[in-house]
Amino acid sequence: MPNFTLRYIIALIIIVPFVGVSYFLLHSGLEKQLSDSRVVNIAGRQRMLSQRISKVSLEISNRKDEYEISAHRKEIEESLALWKRSHNGLQNGDAELGLPGGNSETVKNLFATIKPFHQIMVKEAENIIREIDADGSNANVNGFTSMMLSNEAAFLSGMDKIVFQYDKEAKERVENLRKMELILLWTIFAVLAINGIFILRPAVKKLKAADDLKNEFISIASHQLRTPLTGIKWAAEQIIKKENLSGGGQEYMGYVIMSIKSLSSLIDVLLNVSRLDAGKISVQPESVELVGFIQNIIDEHKPVRDKKNLKVSFTHLMEKLETKTDKSMLRDIIQTLFSNAMEYTLDGGEIKITLKENHSKFVFIVKDTGIGIPKKEQGAFLFQKFHRSSNAKRLKPEGFGLGLYIAKQAADLLRGKIWFESEENKGSVFYAELPLESKAIKSKI
Amino acid sequence: MERQNQKTILIVEDETLQLKSLSDKFADEGFRVLKARNGEEGLTAALKECPDIILLDILMPIMDGMTMLKNLREKNSWGKSVPVIMLTNLDADDEKIMKDIVSTEPVYYLVKSRWSLDEIAEKVRERLAESQNEKGRRI
Numbered sequence: 348m349p350n351f352t353l354r355y356i357i358a359l360i361i362i363v364p365f366v367g368v369s370y371f372l373l374h375s376g377l378e379k380q381l382s383d384s385r386v387v388n389i390a391g392r393q394r395m396l397s398q399r400i401s402k403v404s405l406e407i408s409n410r411k412d413e414y415e416i417s418a419h420r421k422e423i424e425e426s427l428a429l430w431k432r433s434h435n436g437l438q439n440g441d442a443e444l445g446l447p448g449g450n451s452e453t454v455k456n457l458f459a460t461i462k463p464f465h466q467i468m469v470k471e472a473e474n475i476i477r478e479i480d481a482d483g484s485n486a487n488v489n490g491f492t493s494m495m496l497s498n499e500a501a502f503l504s505g506m507d508k509i510v511f512q513y514d515k516e517a518k519e520r521v522e523n524l525r526k527m528e529l530i531l532l533w534t535i536f537a538v539l540a541i542n543g544i545f546i547l548r549p550a551v552k553k554l555k556a557a558d559d560l561k562n563e564f565i566s567i568a569s570h571q572l573r574t575p576l577t578g579i580k581w582a583a584e585q586i587i588k589k590e591n592l593s594g595g596g597q598e599y600m601g602y603v604i605m606s607i608k609s610l611s612s613l614i615d616v617l618l619n620v621s622r623l624d625a626g627k628i629s630v631q632p633e634s635v636e637l638v639g640f641i642q643n644i645i646d647e648h649k650p651v652r653d654k655k656n657l658k659v660s661f662t663h664l665m666e667k668l669e670t671k672t673d674k675s676m677l678r679d680i681i682q683t684l685f686s687n688a689m690e691y692t693l694d695g696g697e698i699k700i701t702l703k704e705n706h707s708k709f710v711f712i713v714k715d716t717g718i719g720i721p722k723k724e725q726g727a728f729l730f731q732k733f734h735r736s737s738n739a740k741r742l743k744p745e746g747f748g749l750g751l752y753i754a755k756q757a758a759d760l761l762r763g764k765i766w767f768e769s770e771e772n773k774g775s776v777f778y779a780e781l782p783l784e785s786k787a788i789k790s791k792i
Numbered sequence: 793m794e795r796q797n798q799k800t801i802l803i804v805e806d807e808t809l810q811l812k813s814l815s816d817k818f819a820d821e822g823f824r825v826l827k828a829r830n831g832e833e834g835l836t837a838a839l840k841e842c843p844d845i846i847l848l849d850i851l852m853p854i855m856d857g858m859t860m861l862k863n864l865r866e867k868n869s870w871g872k873s874v875p876v877i878m879l880t881n882l883d884a885d886d887e888k889i890m891k892d893i894v895s896t897e898p899v900y901y902l903v904k905s906r907w908s909l910d911e912i913a914e915k916v917r918e919r920l921a922e923s924q925n926e927k928g929r930r931i
Contacts, residue, residue: 573881
């Protein structure tokens, strides 16, 4: 027998590192992308900064008044500081700017190529600032400026190459990330498929086998129970008819037959449920005259009716109503609704049964003055297997909660409907609407 | 006249109490009752006495009801047409039994635990009347 807990734990052990690794990979991939975009951005800004420094230097050469020069000085100083810092940050990293450093060999080489031009430009810019500080508006910066400008072109073209290289590398990384994502996705699919094959499928199979076994058991047990019961029932029928019993004897035998009938119908119920669960049910329509059929079921319950002193009426506008339906399913529905009404109506209560024809359908209605169903417990779940309302359990603790389940299943199979209206302590009305002609359904097995 | 009208019923049933109840019931109903406790006995009795109708249990030792029915139907023209009511406590939806029963018409089957003796007697009379009509039509 496969140990599912162990398999499940193994599956978890496989999945957890996968999820961990994929989380880490995706996270670091995203981080990398973020820093890549910053690097490209800042590298681009370096071009702009160097151009601004050159431009401002040129403007200082064509100086006008003192105020303008001091503004230019300030601008060149600020730009220079940022330019220098970024240049250093791009190569060696700068946490504050969000630069990781650690360039590829290609980028390092490119930085080495522009290094002399950068150094000269920095030096000349510093010279211009120093000159302005020394001579104010009389400062002569022409030499520095032309020196700077003659190096700018080389710096810019080098920087262009660096930006281009950064961009290329970032793209490659995104490509790799995509590939990794794809591999990860497929791996997860594979793990899920393996889980399904080795854990889910055998587990479901095992459950199904257990369920089949249960149904088989109920079926065999019910059959074995029926055999002796039939003998007892028929013998009891003979005794009550043939032997000259005293009044007391007659009464006893009446109860014996009643008990046998209820035991027999309980076995039928169990068999029905096991067949429903196994999908082993078929609809076999045959001619049924409804008025007589319902009257028969009502008559069968006469002993209970008399014992509880219930008033039972059966209203039908038509004298006869011919239908083609599955007899045993019809019986399940009518019997359940009627016997429930008798069961849950207190002594001396009233039950009204009505049969109506409605186009190609008929409606069977059972109205009682019974204990009803608490408002909170009214819902489709009333028709679920083994479900019983709380007040029903209090009144009759030994019920199974299978009647309405079977009736609902039967109504579904006949393509009909069952529903109810109820008020606690006032009574319930149950409706069953079924087609006059049912279609045959073959059993699945 | 009375004697000629008396119908003979063969009851094949292994369970003692059921066999007794059924045979007493049909004796009360005025039938001549033949009893058999398994398919083999049943087949012998049937071929020898040619009853008007047969009540046949399905699950029995030595020879089960299905086998006996098959043998009976294949034996001769009387065996082919005699009405048979299969008695079972198996279920109506047992597909295998349904198929076997359909392939060896004409039969009727009923689930024992759901039927009272009166209902079975009524069903027997019904089947007898039907087979009488069929014979009439054939002639």
